[in-house]
Amino acid sequence: MIADHGGEIICGRAVEKVLVEDDRAVGVVLSGGEQVSSDYVVAACDAMQLYSQMLPPGAVPDYVLENLKELEPWPSYFLISLGVDDSVTQLGSWHHHITYCPALMDALDSEDPTHWLINVVDNSFADSLHAPKGYRSIAIGAPVSFEYRQRWQPISEMRGPEYTRLKEEVAAGVLASAERILPGLRDRIKAADIATPITYRRYTSNWKGARRGWVPTVESMSRIRRESTALPGLFQCGHWHVASGSISGAMQSGKNAALLILRESG
């Protein structure tokens, strides 16, 4: 549809700056330095990145970034994606979605990952094409913050042996926890892939690897700015601009940004 209307989709290039002229957003600068001019800019990326790195000083009032700094991002996620033998469905507590919380009060960021709240989700239940015949695709995930044990963050840039060790140590704890409710699960694993808060930050650039924008509190709801911004020509959308994030919220906010532009451009 974008191409039908004369647009071009450029993949694999980061937006580094928003171009501002005469107090109006007039385009973007891509990695590599290429400039793209436009009537409007819609930022669908991380809000902290937009306000702390992409805009020139003074383009929006300082309080916009100061307000964001007061808000708490949702914790990130630790996710083990598994290909498992189909016989996993015979295990005692099997269900297409299990939430297990062995230590409710101190689950998040507990030193010991076997205390974490975990979600065990059978992706093959909803869609059998998730895995070849005879196997299932399941995901075991746990909320965890970017600051967990103060360790993701300092080692994140190099992702070397120390990061791999931490990732495997945490994965072993999460799997041990899952094994309590599904004894025999580990013996049925055929393939595994692990994503950490660093993975989420790396692929989405979301601040602190947050999985769905800001934590919704009375305070944050009043500070979250919706799709229009203080800079003419600049709009924003995505889970940072709706209460409680989520896929549907991000989609609705993209639609709102488009409607605002249509209204403004007549």
Ligand SMILES: Cc1cc2nc3c(=O)[nH]c(=O)nc-3n(C[C@H](O)[C@H](O)[C@H](O)COP(=O)(O)OP(=O)(O)OC[C@H]3O[C@@H](n4cnc5c(N)ncnc54)[C@H](O)[C@@H]3O)c2cc1C
């Ligand atoms: C493990 C996990 C499970 C989840 N489960 C659910 C669920 O069940 N239901 C639900 O509703 N939500 C869920 N969420 C949350 C949901 O995925 C997000 O809220 C939603 O995807 C946010 O969409 P978005 O478009 O705002 O941001 P994103 O999906 O983060 O997309 C932003 C895009 O911008 C790109 N980008 C960033 N910076 C730049 C730049 N400088 N230049 C160019 N491109 C850039 C990124 O690469 C990315 O593609 C889950 C999240 C996680 C991590």
